[in-house]
Amino acid sequence: MIQPTQDQAYTKIHNTRVVLDLIREKRPLSRVEIARLTGMSSATITRIVSDLIRTGVVCETTPFSTKVGRKAILLDIVSDAALCFAVDIAPSLLRAGIVDYKGEVLCQREYAIVCREHTPQQYAKLVHKSLLELCAALPGEKEVVCAGATVIGIVDHAAGMVRFAPQLGWKEVPIAALLEEALSLPVAIHNDVDAQILGEAQSLGLDKKSVAYLSVGKGVGSSMLLDGRVVEGDSDICGEIGHTIIELQGLQCSCGRRGCLQTFIGENSVLQRARMKDPAIKSMRQLVACYHEGTPWARELIEQTATYLAVAINNLGCMHNPQTIILGGELIRSYPFLFELAQQHLGDLLYEPLRGNLQLLCTKSRGMSGILGIAQLSQERYVDQLIEDNIF
Numbered sequence: 001m002i003q004p005t006q007d008q009a010y011t012k013i014h015n016t017r018v019v020l021d022l023i024r025e026k027r028p029l030s031r032v033e034i035a036r037l038t039g040m041s042s043a044t045i046t047r048i049v050s051d052l053i054r055t056g057v058v059c060e061t062t063p064f065s066t067k068v069g070r071k072a073i074l075l076d077i078v079s080d081a082a083l084c085f086a087v088d089i090a091p092s093l094l095r096a097g098i099v100d101y102k103g104e105v106l107c108q109r110e111y112a113i114v115c116r117e118h119t120p121q122q123y124a125k126l127v128h129k130s131l132l133e134l135c136a137a138l139p140g141e142k143e144v145v146c147a148g149a150t151v152i153g154i155v156d157h158a159a160g161m162v163r164f165a166p167q168l169g170w171k172e173v174p175i176a177a178l179l180e181e182a183l184s185l186p187v188a189i190h191n192d193v194d195a196q197i198l199g200e201a202q203s204l205g206l207d208k209k210s211v212a213y214l215s216v217g218k219g220v221g222s223s224m225l226l227d228g229r230v231v232e233g234d235s236d237i238c239g240e241i242g243h244t245i246i247e248l249q250g251l252q253c254s255c256g257r258r259g260c261l262q263t264f265i266g267e268n269s270v271l272q273r274a275r276m277k278d279p280a281i282k283s284m285r286q287l288v289a290c291y292h293e294g295t296p297w298a299r300e301l302i303e304q305t306a307t308y309l310a311v312a313i314n315n316l317g318c319m320h321n322p323q324t325i326i327l328g329g330e331l332i333r334s335y336p337f338l339f340e341l342a343q344q345h346l347g348d349l350l351y352e353p354l355r356g357n358l359q360l361l362c363t364k365s366r367g368m369s370g371i372l373g374i375a376q377l378s379q380e381r382y383v384d385q386l387i388e389d390n391i392f
């Protein structure tokens with residue numbers, strides 16, 4: 001048998017991924033539709049599809065009659081082909097779930113674990129415990145084949161390293177290797193906001209061509225999807241919009257400098273500003289109650305926060321020119337009226353050329369975007385390997 005050249009092998013793998021991504025995004029699809037959408041020949045599509053069916057990631061669905069009376073066989077993803085154990089690693093909460101290849105969360109749990117109270121090795125063992133609990137809760141005979149973790153901080157996903165995560169107390173931690181050892185599964189790790197954008201886009205039914213995401217909670221971060229890929233930057237720092245400086249003499253930020261965007265819209269800074277007016281304010285809930293009661297300083301502070309949210313949206317629009325910006329994160333999820341307020345302020349602030357060209361959407365992911373997103377990334381890696389092993 002003549003062995004394919006390196007170029008032929010690369011083209012074959014690339015085309016197989018294109019077809020699989022298309023079926024995953026627009027399922028179910030017929031072979032004819034795939035040929036039309038990709039521009040590949042019918043013969044190529046027939047060969048690729050039979051490879052994907054043989055690999056076990058794609059299946060034919062029951063034929064149905066089209067308008068002209070012909071039976072069309074459609075292609076779909078096999079739900080159980082790549083079950084993923086996905087976790088969000090956050091300072092005081094471990095969120096875990098098992099996600100199938102169609103992006104359905106089959107089961108999930110949350111654990112009140114303070115990351116700083118454990119070494120990374122101990123933490124990996126706690127993650128393993130949650131894997132066992134979730135597997136026990138899985139219906140039927142299903143096998144988890146890959147895992148993924150989101151981490152708040154600077155993550156080198158190719159090396160599997162958390163470079164710097166001050167909120168977790170981690171610096172240069174090889175968390176992917178530690179988790180792989182504890183879980184006996186291949187593990188993908190990514191920055192939380194980079195993974196969340198995929199889950200947010202999935203929850204809103206958006207395609208992944210040109211989407212930006214602004215996450216606002218205790219921290220502030222952003223990410224950008226371009227042609228289905230997360231934009232990473234040279235050293236995975238892309239999207240740290242929370243630390244763009246917008247007021248030189250502003251409040252001190254957690255990064256040590258002054259006047260970062262985070263000090264205007266991050267939850268801790270908003271509360272800090274509230275306590276300058278009323279030292280009795282302990283929580284966002286209290287502040288929002290004062291706002292709704294009409295307390296003048298609370299109304300002013302919330303309006304100011306919404307104005308800076310609009311500033312951040314405008315700046316993201318100017319930097320990336322995305323088709324859509326999704327506003328999400330813990331603060332927006334808990335208080336969606338902030339989205340409405342920001343939208344109102346954006347009316348005055350948005351850069352003229354972006355008007356009419358920028359769609360602004362509020363999160364719909366109910367806090368599951370990290371789990372959904374990291375599952376997609378981990379499954380993609382697992383299935384890529386499966387394709388390489390099975391097709392060559």
Ligand SMILES: [Zn+2]
Nearest residue numbers: 243253255260
């Ligand atoms: Zn900062």
